[in-house]
Amino acid sequence: MQEHHGDHQHGDAAMKTQPSGVDHSTMNHAGRDHDDHAVHSHGEHAGHSVAMFRDRFWLSLILSIPVLVFSPMVGHLLGYTVPDFPGASWIPPVIGTFIFLYGGMPFLKGGWGEIKSRQPGMMLLISMAIGVAFIASWVTSLGIGGFDLDFWWELALLVVIMLLGHWIEMRALGSASGALDALAALLPDEAERITADGTETVAIGELRHGDLLLVRSGSRLPADGVIAEGTAEIDESMITGESKTVSRTVGDAVTAGTVATDNSLRVQVTAIGEDTALAGIQRLVAEAQASTSRAQALADRAAAFLFYFAAGAGVITFIVWALLGSIPDAVTRTVTVLVIACPHALGLAIPLVIAISTERAARAGVLIKNRMALERMRTVDVVLFDKTGTLTKGEPTVTGIAMDDGVTTVELLALAAAVESDSEHPSARAIVAAAAKHGAAVPPASDFQALAGRGVTATVNGSPAAVGGPALLAEHGITVPENVTAATQAWITRGASVLHVMRDGQVMGAVALEDEVREESRQAIAALKNRGIKVALITGDARQVANAVAAELDIDEVFAEVLPQDKDQKVRELQSRGLKVAMVGDGVNDAPALARAEVGIAIGAGTDVAMESAGVVLAGNDPRSVVSMIDLSHASYRKMWQNLVWAAGYNVISVPLAAGVLAFAGFVLSPAAGAVLMSLSTIVVALNAQLLRRLDLNPENVR
Numbered sequence: 200m201q202e203h204h205g206d207h208q209h210g211d212a213a214m215k216t217q218p219s220g221v222d223h224s225t226m227n228h229a230g231r232d233h234d235d236h237a238v239h240s241h242g243e244h245a246g247h248s249v250a251m252f253r254d255r256f257w258l259s260l261i262l263s264i265p266v267l268v269f270s271p272m273v274g275h276l277l278g279y280t281v282p283d284f285p286g287a288s289w290i291p292p293v294i295g296t297f298i299f300l301y302g303g304m305p306f307l308k309g310g311w312g313e314i315k316s317r318q319p320g321m322m323l324l325i326s327m328a329i330g331v332a333f334i335a336s337w338v339t340s341l342g343i344g345g346f347d348l349d350f351w352w353e354l355a356l357l358v359v360i361m362l363l364g365h366w367i368e369m370r371a372l373g374s375a376s377g378a379l380d381a382l383a384a385l386l387p388d389e390a391e392r393i394t395a396d397g398t399e400t401v402a403i404g405e406l407r408h409g410d411l412l413l414v415r416s417g418s419r420l421p422a423d424g425v426i427a428e429g430t431a432e433i434d435e436s437m438i439t440g441e442s443k444t445v446s447r448t449v450g451d452a453v454t455a456g457t458v459a460t461d462n463s464l465r466v467q468v469t470a471i472g473e474d475t476a477l478a479g480i481q482r483l484v485a486e487a488q489a490s491t492s493r494a495q496a497l498a499d500r501a502a503a504f505l506f507y508f509a510a511g512a513g514v515i516t517f518i519v520w521a522l523l524g525s526i527p528d529a530v531t532r533t534v535t536v537l538v539i540a541c542p543h544a545l546g547l548a549i550p551l552v553i554a555i556s557t558e559r560a561a562r563a564g565v566l567i568k569n570r571m572a573l574e575r576m577r578t579v580d581v582v583l584f585d586k587t588g589t590l591t592k593g594e595p596t597v598t599g600i601a602m603d604d605g606v607t608t609v610e611l612l613a614l615a616a617a618v619e620s621d622s623e624h625p626s627a628r629a630i631v632a633a634a635a636k637h638g639a640a641v642p643p644a645s646d647f648q649a650l651a652g653r654g655v656t657a658t659v660n661g662s663p664a665a666v667g668g669p670a671l672l673a674e675h676g677i678t679v680p681e682n683v684t685a686a687t688q689a690w691i692t693r694g695a696s697v698l699h700v701m702r703d704g705q706v707m708g709a710v711a712l713e714d715e716v717r718e719e720s721r722q723a724i725a726a727l728k729n730r731g732i733k734v735a736l737i738t739g740d741a742r743q744v745a746n747a748v749a750a751e752l753d754i755d756e757v758f759a760e761v762l763p764q765d766k767d768q769k770v771r772e773l774q775s776r777g778l779k780v781a782m783v784g785d786g787v788n789d790a791p792a793l794a795r796a797e798v799g800i801a802i803g804a805g806t807d808v809a810m811e812s813a814g815v816v817l818a819g820n821d822p823r824s825v826v827s828m829i830d831l832s833h834a835s836y837r838k839m840w841q842n843l844v845w846a847a848g849y850n851v852i853s854v855p856l857a858a859g860v861l862a863f864a865g866f867v868l869s870p871a872a873g874a875v876l877m878s879l880s881t882i883v884v885a886l887n888a889q890l891l892r893r894l895d896l897n898p899e900n901v902r
Contacts, residue, residue: 303326
């Protein structure tokens with residue numbers, strides 16, 4: 200906890216070790232490079248977009264209706280007479296060809312890419328099925344060889360369902376690539392540079408080492424540097440995640456993107472471009488995101504297996520039937536095997552689970568930004584919580600009151616609140632709130648004055664009064680009564696901030712200010728431990744503060760006094776022990792650690808960069824939601840495997856039957872029957888995924 204109006208040690212060391220400025224153009228350029236990397240590393244969806252799959256799905260769906268209506272096989276299955284007029288028989292081939300070329304093109308291109316990379320997967324499996332169906336159907340439509348392999352309707356449905364599956368998947372597939380843009384967005388576009396003739400407005404990219412900048416009250420700092428003139432309360436929440444403002448004066452380092460809340464400053468630029476603090480964070484985020492983007496979807500692994508299985512079965516089928524002396528039967532059986540080798544169910548098995556899981560999480564106030572983040576949640580061994588604003592409320596609360604003899608609690612709080620009533624400092628608001636809670640009648644005050652780094656003074660009922668820390672006491676040589684000192688020593692030992700309340704140069708008492716632990720944090724940590732998951736705490740606060748919070752919450756491991764740029768290293772340290780880490784944070788300095796962890800979880804009330812770097816974002820600040828997401832991860836993973844087993848199991852059984860392994864017994868799976876079973880498999884997968892809706896994700900019910 201920082202000293203109110205005092206030294207504000209939290210974060211100072213970090214800021215002084217890395218003074219810097221930022222080249223806006225460099226930031227944006229790096230952000231674009233990262234976005235390009237994200238697109239090209241996207242695997243089967245490279246170059247594709249949600250809108251592309253959506254548009255192709257809807258048009259292909261509409262066009263598939265006449266293909267189905269005019270298909271003799273569908274008419275036979277449903278028991279109706281197909282409309283017959285001149286040219287009617289050419290409706291399925293013509294429209295089916297358009298669906299194949301338009302709706303199937305993303306899969307054909309993806310399949311070719313998998314062939315070139317020698318990594319067969321879902322795209323190649325789909326391409327093989329629709330390609331064989333297309334050729335076989337045209338052979339039948341043209342009457343070549345007397346084959347009855349009319350797969351136009353099956354081709355149309357396969358393309359439509361696969362487009363739907365990939366559209367759902369793309370919508371659910373989150374990306375953290377916007378983190379770099381969010382970093383650049385922290386900076387203003389222009390700066391006021393001080394010259395011999397006054398000031399001039401220049402672009403951020405034009406700043407150089409040694410430039411003197413004017414930063415007006417309420418403005419963001421355009422560059423990192425050192426204060427050359429002035430004193431101000433700096434809002435560093437976008438960098439540290441801390442809600443408190445921090446007093447900065449001449450000689451102190453300041454960081455681009457922070458805000459001078461109350462006074463103007465003159466700042467000398469000390470670093471630009473790639474040497475800046477934000478650029479360094481940017482590089483860490485990009486590196487860490489790249490290291491976690493190589494995971495392969497379960498469906499792709501299953502598709503690779505099924506491709507080899509289907510291709511092998513097709514070859515064996517053709518050889519066996521050809522040796523039996525029936526080339527037409529060999530072709531028919533082989534085509535049937537290759538077409539039904541790509542079940543609709545496999546294309547929807549994972550996307551449906553992801554979509555439902557994402558929707559269920561959203562209803563519980565959690566945004567799943569990265570599909571792999573949800574899958575990895577079930578593997579987490581340790582949850583690393585940032586302290587301030589995550590496990591604690593992120594704002595000071597009066598937790599202790601000590602009075603000199605003859606002074607009551609209400610009198611002390613009334614006097615302190617009167618002095619602080621004109622201050623906007625978080626500690627001042629905490630004191631005013633405590634006075635209101637105790638029903639104190641706060642008298643009016645005048646002559647309010649804020650003393651940078653020391654405290655505040657005012658005149659209350661005609662007497663001079665003050666509230667401040669040790670610096671103010673030392674400045675005026677004021678002695679603290681022994682009974683008050685006894686209480687404050689215990690507060691200081693556990694890391695609380697201590698403010699003394701004075702009137703007429705005498706200490707009337709003191710109050711302790713601490714960042715209050717959320718009640719939800721206790722429940723969340725207990726629930727995590729019930730699930731066998733370790734809990735660790737990371738903070739830039741003093742060790743005694745961190746240890747006090749850890750002891751109160753029964754946390755397993757503490758990383759205290761951690762500089763912002765070192766949080767990423769602490770995640771690496773845990774990972775080096777073989778642990779899979781979920782990191783929960785809310786500040787810009789948390790962004791590299793969030794991206795480095797197996798799962799990054801950002802508090803929604805935190806900064807844009809933290810949210811963009813994370814795979815999971817909590818819309819609120821209830822840490823119990825982390826437990827809910829772990830439960831959802833286990834449940835959704837079970838559903839994924841159940842669906843994949845069902846979809847792959849359909850192939851394992853139907854492909855041999857289509858190949859004719861029971862032909863000796865008089866049973867051969869017809870193309871029509873195989874297509875019907877394929878559709879039924881899809882229905883089973885869809886219904887199974889819907890069972891996820893029964894999972895209770897309400898954080899209040901976490902146990």
